[in-house]
Amino acid sequence: MIANYGYKDGSGEYYISIDTDKCIDCPVGRACLTGCPKGMFETMTDDYDDEVVQIKQSFRRNLAYDCADCKPSSNRPPLPCVVACTPAAIKHSW
Ligand code: SF4
Ligand code: SF4
Numbered sequence: 756m757i758a759n760y761g762y763k764d765g766s767g768e769y770y771i772s773i774d775t776d777k778c779i780d781c782p783v784g785r786a787c788l789t790g791c792p793k794g795m796f797e798t799m800t801d802d803y804d805d806e807v808v809q810i811k812q813s814f815r816r817n818l819a820y821d822c823a824d825c826k827p828s829s830n831r832p833p834l835p836c837v838v839a840c841t842p843a844a845i846k847h848s849w
Pocket of ligand 1: 773777778779781782783784785786787788807808839840841842843844845
């Protein structure tokens with residue numbers, strides 16, 4: 756399942772998508788949990804009793820602000836969360 760966390764407002768759409776099918780047997784030991792400097796990811800048990808990863812509730816309405824340090828307006832480096840998740844389960848809409 757693709758789970759989307761975020762929001763849109765007058766300035767744009769800010770969503771982080773997680774392909775939770777890839778989290779069930781994560782081959783990199785849930786590297787997203789420690790890879791994000793803000794600690795925005797957490798584990799949860801989904802409706803099918805599988806352990807997957809989600810964005811913590813407290814961050815879901817502030818993604819543009821909370822991810823800003825990882826997203827300078829020029830010379831943007833690879834995002835730490837995306838680099839950590841080699842199965843490529845994480846995508847950002849902006
Ligand atoms: S590293 Fe990627 S695949 Fe593994 S738990 Fe985190 S988001 Fe899911
Ligand atoms: S862009 Fe940075 S702050 Fe945002 S989720 Fe990824 S690692 Fe965390």
